[in-house]
Amino acid sequence: MKITPVPVCVISGFLGAGKTTLLNNILNGDHGLNITVLVNDFGAIDIDSQLLAKQEGNTISLKNGCICCSLQNDLVFELQALLSHPDGPPEYIVIEASGVSDPSKIINALKYPQVRDVFQIDSVVTLIDAQTIQDLEGDVKHLAMSQLDAADIIVMNKAADVSKADLKRIHDDWLYPSARVIETNYSDVPLDILFSLSGQSKALMDSSNHKHGHSHKGLFHTWHWKSDQQIDVTKLRSVIRTLPKDIYRAKGVFFSDIYPEERVVLQVVGARQEWSKDQYQNQDRQSQLVMISMKKEVDMSAIQEQLDNCVQGSIVK
Missing domain, CATH: 3.30.1220.10 (CobW-like, C-terminal domain)
Structure with a gap:
């Protein structure tokens, strides 16, 4: 019997781009999915207290069916552990990449023999801060370019805070002509764009x-x-x-x-x-x-x- 792989959305972006705000929107969103979110740190995530069911160690259970797990160990190990969760395997996984990491490493990890048949990349979303991206230089700029290169969809956040001329300059200086770009504020992204259809x-x-x-x-x-x-x-x-x-x-x-x-x-x-x-x-x-x-x-x-x-x-x- 063929196994239906669990879809995975990878959220990437440099520090301050709005990844945590997007995660908050997802966790508090009306998406109807049983989502597992893998993050490096719970600290910045503002989970609505009405959604919080319980917290045990590095796992937070939510009343809307989401489970939030802190990504503290090897990614492949964490993914394998999710398959044997008492509540069953997740319906959908969102992974937040560190602001100073290249998401292609996560993408490559999902191709490892141990997990490639049971998990599948659904989308790679990279956020950029329209106010500050033009100020990036040197190694930081190369890292941001790597994050953009890996993206299926690019979210240009804080777009209302810059002029149309500056937005066009970002498109010209940073993005491929074929890039799918959503210009928004407060990481307000339609969930049907982020998640599988x-x-x-x-x-x-x-x-x-x-x-x-x-x-x-x-x-x-x-x-x-x-x-x-x-x-x-x-x-x-x-x-x-x-x-x-x-x-x-x-x-x-x-x-x-x-x-x-x-x-x-x-x-x-x-x-x-x-x-x-x-x-x-x-x-x-x-x-x-x-x-x-x-x-x-x-x-x-x-x-x-x-x-x-x-x-x-x-x-x-």
């Missing part, structure tokens, strides 16, 4: 009438495409490679006569794509795709036309 996309895919949705004060747009016909996977890959950078998340399942007993599964986080196949025995062989984007920036009608042209037998317009 697994639960959300299932709800959308189970609804035949729900095609469009909005979230997080109308800034983000959830869009749903589906087809009952077989998909040309080669055409599909070409479309996915050219998705606009304002699409932050996508998840899809697709059916093709090339794989009669399997379905093609797609996960997109930022610019990173993961393709896989798995067994599928349900009678319903409907290809579906869910995407989250910046509402005002993406021409969804053009993307729908491109996806429609991936249906086998379709004529490219």
Whole structure:
């Protein structure tokens, strides 16, 4: 029986970028996930006393299902220990990287043979302080660049405190043109951008009438495409490679006569794509795709036309 890996979100960023504020938002958020948070120090985390259930040693249990564990030992050891927790393995893990560490070390640790089949990187999020990033120099600057290089999604925090010209300068000086960037304040990031679409996309895919949705004060747009016909996977890959950078998340399942007993599964986080196949025995062989984007920036009608042209037998317009 194939094991479904536990998704892991890695939060990175230099000192003062807003990582702890983001963790506080997650721990107090209405996300419906049983999250385990691995941090280096509890001290700065402001957990709402109404959520606190109990604290034992380096573990804090929360009433909303979250468990917060202090990352004091080897990461691989900590992850293995979580699998044998009395309450069962976590549904989702968030790891806060130290402000002076390179998150690629965490990413590499998750590839170790002991854990690679049971844990899977869901997203790597790097925060930057828009007020101070331009002041970084020398080794500190190289470290910040490494943190940005590892990111699927970049959160430019404290954006309201700098001018539009300075924001553009940060984009030009620090970020790749294809980078997925969210400009925000107080680490206010939509949780459906941070976390896997697994639960959300299932709800959308189970609804035949729900095609469009909005979230997080109308800034983000959830869009749903589906087809009952077989998909040309080669055409599909070409479309996915050219998705606009304002699409932050996508998840899809697709059916093709090339794989009669399997379905093609797609996960997109930022610019990173993961393709896989798995067994599928349900009678319903409907290809579906869910995407989250910046509402005002993406021409969804053009993307729908491109996806429609991936249906086998379709004529490219």
